[in-house]
Ligand SMILES: Nc1ncnc2c1ncn2[C@@H]1O[C@H](COP(=O)(O)OP(=O)(O)OP(=O)(O)O)[C@@H](O)[C@H]1O
């Protein structure tokens with residue numbers, strides 16, 4: 001076990017689970033609070049490190065926390081986040097070289113001192129807490145559920161623009177829930193008593209319990225489930241579910257509905273770091289900075305295009321006035337206008353000006369129309385790959401969070 005692990009708080013899940021088995025480890029006595037029946041399962045501190053010890057083929061003897069010189073990033077090994085994570089990194093010129101799909105390690109040739117470890121999302125969070133990983137890409141839902149607000153974790157980029165979903169409470173459309181449309185309606189139903197609590201099935205025991213408690217539910221019991229939760233109410237195993245929703249199709253197809261006030265958490269993919277590593281491990285801050293810069297530049301450029309056109313005019317200022325009179329042609333910091341030089345009767349003359357302007361892809365056609373209306377011609381459209389700002393706002397924020 002690495003020395004770091006010994007200093008960690010327990011990772012706990014608060015799920016009352018008659019049918020599903022606890023995550024692992026010891027089962028502590030039931031604790032009852034706020035009228036809720038709840039059982040505390042203590043996940044052993046050793047679990048995460050034991051898993052990491054068996055997961056890797058390469059290192060014969062893994063270095064202790066303090067001796068490790070290489071920086072580690074955890075990426076999701078399976079599920080829908082896995083592919084999208086690799087594709088985002090590729091778009092940032094940070095392609096992951098994964099030689100053997102059965103191997104849990106890989107590298108990113110662009111970043112020499114960085115080791116990639118493919119892990120289950122919840123293990124990424126646990127290992128970031130223990131310091132066995134320094135960086136990780138994982139959904140905010142998993143960070144919140146398994147990190148439980150821990151100070152050991154720092155969210156470096158909170159919006160990687162994939163894996164959008166929400167953790168939401170849903171109830172059956174019919175029967176006693178037919179007229180239940182808000183969280184308040186649900187809390188006020190006379191059916192829920194100490195003897196017959198509202199049965200909630202969820203894979204998010206910590207967040208689910210916290211949400212119900214903070215919303216004044218007095219008689220609730222929780223059931224741990226980790227797949228096809230939408231079937232539980234119809235099978236009579238639970239009254240309501242707290243699960244991830246994206247398009248809403250799974251709920252609809254299973255005769256369930258969301259209710260007002262029932263969103264526990266909005267989520268998307270995030271870049272997360274181990275606070276201790278940011279402070280103490282050589283190279284972590286530099287790699288985080290580089291990744292942040294690339295990610296920000298790529299994500300800012302996504303959906304933006306560069307429009308180039310020629311326009312007749314007497315001066316750059318006169319052309320600028322025409323361009324700026326159009327709402328869709330203002331660009332990021334205004335259009336760039338440069339003279340187009342031509343040779344006429346042996347003399348160099350300027351009749352045209354070239355305009356470069358960055359516009360959102362969704363307003364492409366409007367921009368073209370506006371360009372034409374002010375005399376633009378020869379329009380070229382280019383997709384942008386990166387937009388590097390003077391400074392990355394999230395980097396400033398990170399430094400200030402770290403007190404640097
Ligand atoms: N329907 C969805 N649409 C978009 N993002 C989702 C959806 N469901 C989950 N996610 C996000 O993707 C992450 C991984 O979910 P996914 O279901 O792909 O993997 P998993 O739950 O680890 O795999 P499995 O469900 O097979 O155990 C979730 O933690 C969440 O952040």
Ligand SMILES: O=P(O)(O)OC[C@H]1O[C@H](OP(=O)(O)OP(=O)(O)O)[C@H](O)[C@@H]1O
Nearest residue numbers: 227228243244245246247248249250251
């Ligand atoms: O709102 P929707 O777009 O229908 O998506 C929601 C579904 O997606 C996730 O399940 P997933 O596909 O990961 O299957 P799982 O239950 O096996 O994890 C989630 O648990 C919901 O069931």
Ligand SMILES: [Mg+2]
Nearest residue numbers: 079080226227
């Ligand atoms: Mg899933």
